[in-house]
Amino acid sequence: MSLPLLVELPPSLVSLVERAEQSLQTALSEHEALAERVAAWSQERRDAWRQVSALSDFVAEQAQRDPQMFVALAESGELERSLASGELRQQLEAQLAECADEDALGRCLRRFRNRQQVRIIWRDFSRQAALGETCRDLxxxxxxxxxxxxxxxxxxHCTQFGTPVGRRSGQPQHMVILGMGKLGAHELNLSSDIDLIFGYPEGGETEGVKRSLDNQEFFIRLGQRxxxxxxxxxVDGFVFRTDMRLRPYGSSGALVFSFxxxxxxxQDQGRDWxxxxxxxxxxxxxxxAAGAELLEMLRPFVYRRYLDFSAIEALRAMKLLIQQEVRRKGMSENIKLGAGGIREIEFIAQAFQLIHGGRDLSLQQRPLLKVLATLEGQGYLPPAVVTEMKEGYxxxxxTEHALQGIGDRQTQMLPxxxxxxxxxxxxxxxxDWASFHERLMYWRGRIEWHFQQVIADPDEDESDASEASVGAEWLPLWQGALDDxxxxxxxxxxxFAEPGTACRRLDDLRNGPQVRAMQRLGxxxxxxxxPRLLAQTVEHEKPDLVLERVLPLVEKVARRSAYLVLLSENPGALERLITLCAASPWIAEQIARYPLLLDELLNEGRLYSPPLAPELAAELRERLVRIPEEDLEQQMEALRHFKLAHSLRVAASEIAGTLPLMKVSDYLTWLAEAILDQVLALAWQHTVQxxxxxxxxxxxxxxxxxxIVGYGKVGGLEFGHGSDLDLVFIHDGDPQAETDGAKPIDGxxxxTRLGQxxxxxLTTQTTSGALYEVDMRLRPSGAAGLLVSSLGAFQxxxxxxxxxxxxxxxVRxxxxxxxxxxxxxxxxxxxxxxxxxxxxEALRVExxxxxxxxRDNLGNKxxxxGTAPNAFEATSSFDLKQDAGGIVDIEFMVQYAALAWSWQHPQLLEFTDNIRILEGLERVGLMGAEDAALLREVYKIYRSAAHRQALQKQPGVVPGDQFQDERRAVMRLWRELGLELNNGA
Structure with a gap:
């Protein structure tokens, strides 16, 4: 939202202006020179003073208590401009240099704080500073x-107690001070306390004094000071109220801990909050520097490597405790903790961070508004929702600053x-108050609604709080309370068509080793x-099939029960899981092998709408750029997760009918290209280093x-699920000249090392599998040839x-x-x-x-x-790819035509995919329109059938009574091209 508008002060506040003016004049009466300087103020500054002094008792009181500070601040020009980066620190540094003792330190800090507090409130209340500037300055x-x-x-402190030295490193030690909450996020409010945690790198003792101290004791005393x-x-007030209760063990724990x-x-005792x-x-x-190391050490505690929907349970429990406290203390008018308050927006953002942040590094940031922008940019929340939450926040x-700036009090209660x-x-x-309060309650209502969408228990039903949870009727069966x-x-x-089999499957899961070894929470x-799974399974037309395919996944993730929470928390994701597993055992197996794919089921729109080629490439680049260059393991995992996720999205879209066959191949090809582009960049960077x-x-x-040259399916834009990459590597460097690095080698x-x-x-097996199987046998001289050829040698x-x-x-x-x-x-x-x-003629023969x-080696024996007399009988089968009249026959006809006639018609070489080459043959008159259209249509039919077989984890073989007309047509055109079956058929 934009800055709140300045309005004319209501009559009820005019008396406050007069009181502030009188107080300032009284203070200035003892300082004639100061009074003359104030009299020379511009009308704009005087109007701002009248506005701010009426609205903030704190500013008015500080002006009265320390008129010299106030007048100097006004004349500095800092009330009318933003401070440059580092300027505030430089001012304080200069003043602290003159402090002789701790009493002087305390006075200096407090007076500096009061001066800055006046400046910040003045700029906030006079509408010269937006929210971001106010929070940043504080x-x-x-x-x-x-x-x-x-x-x-x-x-x-070192002069008194010695210098703390690390026992292991032998190096002097410094304390690390962590700022938590709003301070950590650079979002401090006008009268906030500061939450701190103290740490130090390693144990040891102080040196340089007669009686050494243990490092921990040294830093405890320093922390207390x-x-x-x-x-x-x-008498000068305070600098910041300091809260240390967020440290380990809270108030009962040591003030400072080693790393x-x-x-x-x-690791052992950290709680969800x-x-x-x-x-x-x-x-x-x-x-x-040491602090950065500490935060890196603690990162795995905060951000789990897997999807962590258990975080929602924790946040829900925390919110319940807060609500109970709000009711107990009558704090419904608290704009931070009450319903629809600031804390609910923070919970929404941090729920996504805790759930997804371990895998999506873009969520590992502190400022709330930036997190909300990321949630929109990464598709976690719709733009309209994020816009409302930003404006409401x-x-x-x-409003919080308005409440606090009046008297410099830490409050979020409406007056x-x-x-x-x-x-x-x-x-x-x-x-007036009524119009403000109406708008405030509107925003609180919207925030509470969004909070309920994210944090609310999916079993809650506001219209009937006593309603049993989903699937409760299945709980006795699952727990073995029913007889067979x-x-x-x-x-x-x-x-269920086979209830006995379903019972056995459930019994096997319940009594299996994975479940028996589970902890109580799991x-x-x-x-x-x-029970929730069973309730949704029986809604499907084939519940037996669903149970058969989904239970292996449940068994696989039983020990990592956060995945179960994911599905319980997201009924839509469970429904999509059931639908996809019922439709494709390939998808069921992929998700069981790589449960991290469950993440893709959360967003229905994204699941069934895979991105186009430029978006794919940009998304992958964005993912990798967040990973440190030296972290090869994480880079490889990111590549694999990206491939798995987008492959699932393509398969899901194919099953849902939102992607036709040709687009499926396009997307899978684009995916391979995006991955190869980044793999080449990573390999080049490593080899050059x-x-x-x-x-x-x-x-x-x-x-x-x-x-990197692609042959076969990837070259022909006909990539399928599980296709290999047929690749050839070509360079154009000088093979004799040495590289320019510290460890030079010839070109x-x-x-060769780049290719390796x-x-x-591409092929290394990690926890997320390999990226692709790679076939390099099409390079010059095949397996006996060089891994990488120069362009000249290739030609x-x-x-x-x-x-x-x-x-x-x-050709492809x-x-x-x-x-x-x-x-x-x-x-x-x-x-x-x-x-x-x-x-x-020679070409036809070859x-x-x-x-x-x-056909002899790979076809149906x-x-x-497919050429035997009974090949078309219903009892036989048809290999879609290798049998006569199948896919390879069409490919060979296209290749033959390109080789035979491209010298006359170079446009036949423009494309590498069979469909467009067939269109080219039709355009130049080498194939009749009817025959070309027939081959294109049959080719699509075969490939579509092959895709369906792949998704069903079946070989590309169908019953012999299928596609008989198509096969005969292909074989006819094969002969009409002058090609021979060479088997008398």
Missing amino acids: SDLADACIDLAYHWLYPR LIKALDAIT NALEQYY ERYAMIKARVVGGDQ EFLRY AEPQDQARVAAIMGFA EAAALQLQEAG RERLDAFV RHGRPQRADGSLCDPDFI AQFF RIIHL RYQENEAWTWEHQAL ARVLVGCSRLAGEFARVRAEVLGRQRDT VSEMRAKM NTAA
Whole structure:
């Protein structure tokens, strides 16, 4: 939202202006020179003073108590401008340099704080500073006071007690000060306390004094001095109320812990609310480098590597406790803790962070508004929802500042006194309290509604709070409370065709080793989930099939019960899981092998709408850019998760009918290209780091002068589920010249190692499997040839040594990723090789013989690859790919035509996919429109059937009575092209 408007002060506040004016004049009466300077103020500043002094008792009182400070602040110009980055810290640093003792330190900090507080409230209430600036200035003020006070105290503490030294490292130790909550997120409010946690790197003792201290004792005493410097109330007030209760063990724990002790505590005893608090932890003072190490140590505690929907349970429980406290203390008018308050927006954002942040690094950030923007950008929440939450949050935060800026009091309670109500309304830009309160309640209502959508228990039903949870009727059966007959009867009446088998499956799960080994919390989650699963299963037309395919997944994730929570918390995701598993055992197996794919079921819109090629590439780049360059393991996992997730989305879209066959292949091909692009970048970066960059023949450096050529299905844009990558690597560097790195090697070695690195990244098995199986046998000279060829060597081989079948393969070859210049050169070489005039009769013979060999080796043995007399009988079967009249026959006809006639019609080489080459043959008149259309349609039919078989985990073989007309038509056209079956059929 924009800044609240300034409104004319209501009559009820005019008396406050007069009182503030009188108080200031009284204070100035003792300072004639100051009074003259104030008299010279501009009308704009005087109007702002009247506005702010009427709205803030604190500003008016500070002006009266310390007129010199107030006038100097006004004349500095800082009331009318934003402070530059670091300016506030520089001012305090200069003042602390003159402090001789701790009493002077305390006075200096408090007076500086009061000056800055006046400046910040003035700019906020006079509408010169937006919410972001106010929060940033307050947080920068806290950072400066904490860190500079610490660094002032540390050397004096060392003089008294010695310098703490690490027992292991032998290095001097500094304390690390973590700011939590709003301070950690740079969102401090106008009168906030600060939540801190103190730590130090390692144990040891102090050195340089007669009586050494244990490091922990040294830092405990130092921490106590720092808290006193900040928190103690003196005649000058306080700096910041300091709360240390978020440390391990709370108020009963030691004030300071070593890093090891902190890590051990959070690993063994850390509670859910501590994860919630640690999201916003930031190093605000002390040793910044050591603090970064500490936060990295604690990251696994905060962000789990898997989807963690158990966080919702924890947040729900925390919210319930807060609601009980609000009711007990009568705090419904509290805009932070009450219904629809600030805390509910924070809970929404942090629920997503805790659930998804372990895998989606973009969510590992502190400021709430940035988190909300990420939730929108990454598709977790709709834009309209995020816009409402942002506007509601800003309205509440402005209101919070209005409440606190009046008297510099830490409060979020709406005032009951009419005068303060009028002040708040005026600060917020409303003519009266009623209109302000109406708008406030609107925003609280919207926030509460959004909160319920995210955090509410899916079993809750506001219209009937006593309603039993979903699936309660199945709980006795699952827990074994029914005898076999009663259990079978319940399943039969619910629609199971084989209730006895279903009972056995449930018994096997309940009594299996995975479930018996579960901890109590996991077993409770399983007992809550299975009845819910059964309730949704019986809604499906094939409940037996659903149970058969989903229970292996349940068994697989039983020990990681957060996945069960995910499905319990998201009934829509469970419904989609049941639908997809019932439709495809391939999908069921993929999700059982890689449960992290359950994440994809959460967003129905995203699940059934895979992104286009540019979006795919951008999304993958964005994921990888957040991972440290040196973290190869995490990069490989990110690549694999990306591939698994998008492969599932394509399969789901295919099953749902939102993607036709050709688009399925397009998406899977785009996915492979996006992955190969990043794999090449990672491999290039790694190899260059080790050996430097290779050189071109002219002595310039390659960048990268390397391409990955795709053959077969990926080259022909016909990629399927589980397809291999047929690849060839080509470079254009000087194989003799050395690289320019610290460990130079010649160009040939460099590109070979680059190729090996690419294959390693693609094929290494991690916990998320391999990316792709890679086949390099189509490179020059096959398995006996070099892994990577220069373009010149590739051209010479294709022109002088390649077999006809290798030229057939080249018809479907295209550059997938790499250097655009070299890609253009490859296209030229390909066109020259394929476009030369050939002996058509010899070509027919070679193509026919190669096809006959393939049928003999790979076709259906029982039907002589579909050419035996009984091949078309219903009792036989048909191999969609290899049998006569199948996919490969169509591919060979297309390849034959391209090789035979592209010298006359170069446009036949423009595309690498069969469909568009067939269209080209039709355009140039080499194939009749009816025959070309028939081949295109049959090719799509075959491939669609093959896709369906793959999703059913079935081989590409169908009953022999299918596609008989299509097969005969293909075989007819095969003969009409002059090709022979070579088996007499």
